[in-house]
Structure formats: structure tokens, C-alpha cells
Amino acid sequence: MGELYKAIKSGFKPEDIVYNSPGKRIRDLHYAVKNEINCINVDSFYELELLNNIAGELGLRASISLRVVPEVTVPTLQTGISRSKFGFEIGELLKAYRRALELKNIDVKGIHAHIGSQVSDLTSWENASKTIVRIVNQLYDSIGLKLEHINLGGGIPVDYTRTLIEEDRELPTYYRTNFDVCEIAKTISDNLRNLKYDVKLYIEPGRSLVADACVLLTRIVNFKERSSGERWLIIDAGFNVLPSARILRWYYPIVNASRISEKHNVRFRIGGPLCDAEDVYHDVEGEEYNREKLPRYRCLPEKTSVGDILAFLHVGAYGPEVLMNFNGMLKPPYIMILRSGDIKIIRRSDELNDLLLYEEF
Ligand SMILES: Cc1ncc(COP(=O)(O)O)c(C=O)c1O
Structure with missing residues (x-):
């Protein structure tokens, strides 16, 4: 509901909005149906019945897709296999679509699959689009169902290594893309040619749109040198x-x-201010077992010292959205730098609000 609210307030038209979650509350569904959005992606038989009842109570109809797990494994986190919490299994789909077609307040619009975020290998896209095409053709052959759209979700990757300066360690391959993202489009569209009828294709390119729009600036507040050097x-x-x-x-x-123009060639360990030993920018556990996912050191200029500002790059996705107040930390502000060079404050620091809150305690 919060995302829908933000999208609508930001000026997206309801007919351009698709709503997804494995756990939609009754009021979330109410809000989505009332706003007559393009599509609600239904995640289970239970939710299908609930949505039909809610739409009935409101005297409206709900447009839906069914989310399926196409059993495609990706290099990062799995959202497209039956071991995950999402969607319907392939074997349940025929029954689910039949039921959806029977329900009085439901309009069946499409099918949805999301196989993961940062899906950095073409084979996963190939497998997902092949499977979806097979399912859509089978639904057409068996019950004559013609869908309006296929939604292949997010997962379009970002190359986090394009400004790489670490020299000491191979990073896992999923941080980078060894291909042009246009090849994803080609892979998908080549497979969609095997459909028995034409459909619209929806893509949700969240991370890939916003990742490199944002830089985190943070100050060095402490320094130490271990006996190891x-x-x-x-x-x-x-x-x-x-x-x-x-x-x-x-x-x-x-x-x-x-010190952006100085050579970044000296190794530092970098940690945050929190009480947790894992509040560091290397992989503590991995280091113990020699299975690190992150570089052990970061390369910065020799003279780097307390007071300098470090910049973390490409933090726009899953960044500003997930700030928290752990350890009584105040959330930082974020500002937008416009093309004209002007600055716009998007969110002030929590400082004032939080200090007032703490005073109440
Ligand atoms: C259904 C759905 N669409 C889009 C996304 C976002 O994908 P991305 O990380 O590629 O922006 C997610 C994230 O998990 C998702 O579950």
C-alpha cells in the first residue's frame, strides 16, 4: 500500500501500475482495487479468493496476473523456484487460471514471473522466457486462455564493478554484467516469437534504473593501525x-x-560505527573460511585520514529505501542534484524529529 501510495502521489497513472507482494493485507488489496490499477499479481489460491471477495464488496473488478515460479535458478537470491516463498508452482497454474476465470469479480490479464534481482547471466533469462512461453501456449491449447500480457519482473542487472579499484580479489561474477543489457531484450524477444498469439511484455527495471543515480557520502571519524600493519x-x-x-x-x-585525484593504491579496512562486529565493508565470516564475497581491503589514497569524505557509488537501489535507526543512529538526509546544478532536499535528516522523540522518553 505504501509503494502504491508513493507511485500514485508521484504521478504514475493507476493504469500503468502493477502491484506485487507475497503478503498483501486486506487493506492493501482494498487500496489497489479502489485505485483500479492495471494489475494485481496474485500469489496464492487463498489470495485469489480474498481478492475476489474484496472486489465484490467494493462493487469493482480486479485485474490480475498469477505469479508463477518457473523453476529457474539464478546466480543471486532465488525468487523463481518452489523452494522460495513466492507464487504458484507450474503444476498448479491450470487449476488456478480455471478458478480465476470462474470468479465473478476477477479479470484475468496475464502471467508474472520474477526470478531474482541482479540476474547477471543470460541463461537465466533464456530459461525463464522459454518456460513462460511454454506455459502460455499450454494454457491456450488446453483452455483457450488468451492473456493480455506477460510480466517478466525485475532482475535487470547493474555493473557494480565498472569503477573497480580493488586489485586484490576476484569478486563474485554477479556484481558485474559481461554483456550489454540489450542482449536480455533480444533473448526474451527471440523466445516470445514462439508464442501462439501476440502479448504485451512488461518489465520492472527498478534496480537498473536507479542504482547509479545515488552516491552515499560518509565521513571518516576514527583511525587505528594494528600491530600487523x-x-x-x-x-x-x-x-x-x-x-x-x-x-x-x-x-x-x-x-x-x-582526495579524488590522488592515487587509490593503499589498502585499508573499513568499518561502520555500530556495535556489531559485522558492521564492516568486508566479509567477516567468509574471511574465516576463505570464501569471501567482498574484497578484504579497499584501496584509497595513502594520505586518507579522519575528516575525509568517502563516497560509496551506485547505492541508489535498495539504499535510501532501507535506512534504519539501529543503535539510535539518525537517518541521514538525502538531496537531489538537478541537471541545472541546483540542489533539492528530498528528505531532511531525522535529527529534529528523532531528538524530539527521544526527549519524550
Ligand atoms: C516482483 C518484483 N519486481 C521487481 C523487483 C525489483 O527487481 P530489481 O531488484 O531488479 O529492481 C522485485 C524485487 O525483488 C520483485 O520481487
């Missing part, structure tokens, strides 16, 4: 600001914005 920098942004660095061990390139 390792140099540590402690910065004022931890996983309260970039939780994906901790939870997914996500890689973001780091540069010293205060």
Missing part, C-alpha cells in the same frame, strides 16, 4: 545506512571524495 578507517555510515552490505554482502565501490 593493517590500517582501519571507521566511518559514520554503517549497515544502518547500507543494510545490504551486511545482509547480502553487497559490493559498492568506494572512493575518497576528499
Whole structure:
């Protein structure tokens, strides 16, 4: 409901909005039906019946797709296999579409599959589009169902390594794309040619649109040198600001914005300010077992010191949306730099609100 609200407030037309979640509350569904959006992607038999009842109560109809897990495994996190929590299994689809066609307040519009985020190999796209084409053709052959659209979800990858300056370690391949994303379009459209009738294709290119639109600026607040010679920098942004660095061990390139023209060739360990030992920008557990996903060190200029500003690049996706107040940290502000060079404040720091809140305690 929150995402729908934001989309509508930002000026997206309801007929351009598709709504997805494996756990939609009654009020979420109410809101989606009332706003007459393009499509609600239904995730289970239970939700299908619930949605039909809600649409009936409102005297409206709900346009739907069914989300299917096409049993395609991807290099990152799995959202398209039956071991995941999402959608219908392939074997349930015929029954589910039959039921959806019987329901009085439901309009069947399409089919949806989302196989993962940052899907960085072409084979996964090939497998997903092949499977969806097979399913859509089978539905047509067996019950004469003609869908209006196929929604292949998000997953379009970003090359996080294009500003790579770490030299010491191979990063997992899923941080980079070794192909032009246009090849994804070609792979999908080549497979869609095997459909028995024409459909619209929907794509949800979230990460790939916003990732490199955002840079995180953080200040170095502490420094230490271990007896081993390792140099540590402690910065004022931890996983309260970039939780994906901790939870997914996500890689973001780091540069010293205060010394951007100096050579980045000296190794530093980088940690955040939180009480948690995993609040660091390398892979603590992986290091123990020699299975690291992240570089052990980051290369920065020799003279890097307390007070310098480090810039984390390509943090626009799963960045500003997931800030948290862990350890009583205040969420940072974020600002937009317009093409004209003007600055627009998108979100002020929590400072004032939070301090008022703390005073109440
Ligand atoms: C249905 C659906 N669409 C889109 C996305 C976003 O994909 P991306 O990370 O490629 O922006 C997700 C994320 O998991 C999703 O579940």
C-alpha cells in the first residue's frame, strides 16, 4: 500500500501500475482495487479468493496476473523456484487460471514471473522466457486462455564493478554484467516469437534504473593501525545506512571524495560505527573460511585520514529505501542534484524529529 501510495502521489497513472507482494493485507488489496490499477499479481489460491471477495464488496473488478515460479535458478537470491516463498508452482497454474476465470469479480490479464534481482547471466533469462512461453501456449491449447500480457519482473542487472579499484580479489561474477543489457531484450524477444498469439511484455527495471543515480557520502571519524600493519578507517555510515552490505554482502565501490585525484593504491579496512562486529565493508565470516564475497581491503589514497569524505557509488537501489535507526543512529538526509546544478532536499535528516522523540522518553 505504501509503494502504491508513493507511485500514485508521484504521478504514475493507476493504469500503468502493477502491484506485487507475497503478503498483501486486506487493506492493501482494498487500496489497489479502489485505485483500479492495471494489475494485481496474485500469489496464492487463498489470495485469489480474498481478492475476489474484496472486489465484490467494493462493487469493482480486479485485474490480475498469477505469479508463477518457473523453476529457474539464478546466480543471486532465488525468487523463481518452489523452494522460495513466492507464487504458484507450474503444476498448479491450470487449476488456478480455471478458478480465476470462474470468479465473478476477477479479470484475468496475464502471467508474472520474477526470478531474482541482479540476474547477471543470460541463461537465466533464456530459461525463464522459454518456460513462460511454454506455459502460455499450454494454457491456450488446453483452455483457450488468451492473456493480455506477460510480466517478466525485475532482475535487470547493474555493473557494480565498472569503477573497480580493488586489485586484490576476484569478486563474485554477479556484481558485474559481461554483456550489454540489450542482449536480455533480444533473448526474451527471440523466445516470445514462439508464442501462439501476440502479448504485451512488461518489465520492472527498478534496480537498473536507479542504482547509479545515488552516491552515499560518509565521513571518516576514527583511525587505528594494528600491530600487523593493517590500517582501519571507521566511518559514520554503517549497515544502518547500507543494510545490504551486511545482509547480502553487497559490493559498492568506494572512493575518497576528499582526495579524488590522488592515487587509490593503499589498502585499508573499513568499518561502520555500530556495535556489531559485522558492521564492516568486508566479509567477516567468509574471511574465516576463505570464501569471501567482498574484497578484504579497499584501496584509497595513502594520505586518507579522519575528516575525509568517502563516497560509496551506485547505492541508489535498495539504499535510501532501507535506512534504519539501529543503535539510535539518525537517518541521514538525502538531496537531489538537478541537471541545472541546483540542489533539492528530498528528505531532511531525522535529527529534529528523532531528538524530539527521544526527549519524550
Ligand atoms: C516482483 C518484483 N519486481 C521487481 C523487483 C525489483 O527487481 P530489481 O531488484 O531488479 O529492481 C522485485 C524485487 O525483488 C520483485 O520481487
